[in-house]
Amino acid sequence: MNNYLSIKDIDSLPEWVAMARKLKEDPKADKELGQGKTICLLFFNNSLRTRLSTQKAAMNLGMEVIVMNFGNEGWALEYGDGTIMDQGTSEHVKEAAQVVSQYCDIIGIRAFAGLAYRDEDEDERVLQSFKEYASVPILNMESSVGHPLQALADAITLAEQNTKTRPKVVLSWAPHPKALPHAVANSFVEMMQLQQEMDFVITHPQGYELNEEITKGTKIEFDQEKALKDADFVYVKNWSNYNDYGKVTCKDPNWTMTQKKLGKAQFMHCLPVRRNMVVADEVLDGKQSLVIEQANNRTYAAQVVLKKILTTLN
Numbered sequence: 001m002n003n004y005l006s007i008k009d010i011d012s013l014p015e016w017v018a019m020a021r022k023l024k025e026d027p028k029a030d031k032e033l034g035q036g037k038t039i040c041l042l043f044f045n046n047s048l049r050t051r052l053s054t055q056k057a058a059m060n061l062g063m064e065v066i067v068m069n070f071g072n073e074g075w076a077l078e079y080g081d082g083t084i085m086d087q088g089t090s091e092h093v094k095e096a097a098q099v100v101s102q103y104c105d106i107i108g109i110r111a112f113a114g115l116a117y118r119d120e121d122e123d124e125r126v127l128q129s130f131k132e133y134a135s136v137p138i139l140n141m142e143s144s145v146g147h148p149l150q151a152l153a154d155a156i157t158l159a160e161q162n163t164k165t166r167p168k169v170v171l172s173w174a175p176h177p178k179a180l181p182h183a184v185a186n187s188f189v190e191m192m193q194l195q196q197e198m199d200f201v202i203t204h205p206q207g208y209e210l211n212e213e214i215t216k217g218t219k220i221e222f223d224q225e226k227a228l229k230d231a232d233f234v235y236v237k238n239w240s241n242y243n244d245y246g247k248v249t250c251k252d253p254n255w256t257m258t259q260k261k262l263g264k265a266q267f268m269h270c271l272p273v274r275r276n277m278v279v280a281d282e283v284l285d286g287k288q289s290l291v292i293e294q295a296n297n298r299t300y301a302a303q304v305v306l307k308k309i310l311t312t313l314n
C-alpha cells in the first residue's frame, strides 16, 4: 500500500482489524520494521489523539518522528497553478511537498474542511496536492471529507466489544454550537458499509443528510427514538449542514444523547466531545461509554496502516 487516504484503501477490513488486535497484545513486535525510517506529521489543524497516537504507533515500529504545526508555524501555502503570488501565500505546495519528502519516508497530513465552499473541500486540496507533489507515501490524519484512521480504530473497538451475530449500530447526529466538518461521520459510514454482519442505521434531523455519494443506500431514520430502538452501539457525532453547506441550522437539545435514550447500548464518540451539549455527563461517566477505548485503539489503527506502508518501502 502506497498511501492511506480513505477507507477505500482498506483491502480487507477483517484482516486489518485482526492485525490491530494482534499488535495490541505485543505493540513492539515489529520494532525492527521502521528502523532508519522517519515520518513527518504535518498539522494544519489542532489535535490531541491523532498527534499522540500516530507518534506512538510510529515509535512502536521503531521509526523517528518529526511533528510540525504547519497551520501556525509553516509558511502559508499556495495551491493554485500559475498564480501570481502577490497576496498572502509565501510558498507553493509544489516545492513544500518535495522538500518535506527529502526529510522523511512517510508524510502524515491533517487538514480540515474550511466549510465555506463545498467543491473546494471535496477536492481535498491539501491532501491531494501533497499526494501529487510528494515523492513518499501520504497518510490521511483527517482531511476535508474523511478521517480513515478514526474509522479504523472504531472498527477495532466494535470488533472487540461486540458479542452478537448481528449487532445494531446507530450513527446519531447531536447538536453542537460550532460548524463541524463531515469527515468523521463520512468515514464511519464508509467503514460500516464494509461490515456485512452489522445492522446499520443513521439518524439525524431532516435536512442534515450527509453526501449521498457516501451514504448510498444506507438506511436513514429521521426519528431518533425509532432509530435507537434495540441498538447495541450508538455512535454520536455532530456535523454541520451538508446541503446548506457548513451552516448550523439546528441546535435542538432533544438530539443530545442521554442515558435514557442510550438504554442498554454502548456509547461511542471519536472525541473531543462537548459534555451536556453532544452527550450527557451520565453517559460519558457511565460504564457503557467506550470513548477511552476508542482513543486507545487509535494507536493500533495507525500502527496497522504504518506497518502496511513500511512493508512496501522495505
Ligand code: CP
Pocket: 046, 047, 048, 049, 050, 051, 142, 150, 270, 271, 272
Ligand atoms: N478523534 C480525533 O481525531 O481526535 P483529535 O482531533 O484530538 O486528534
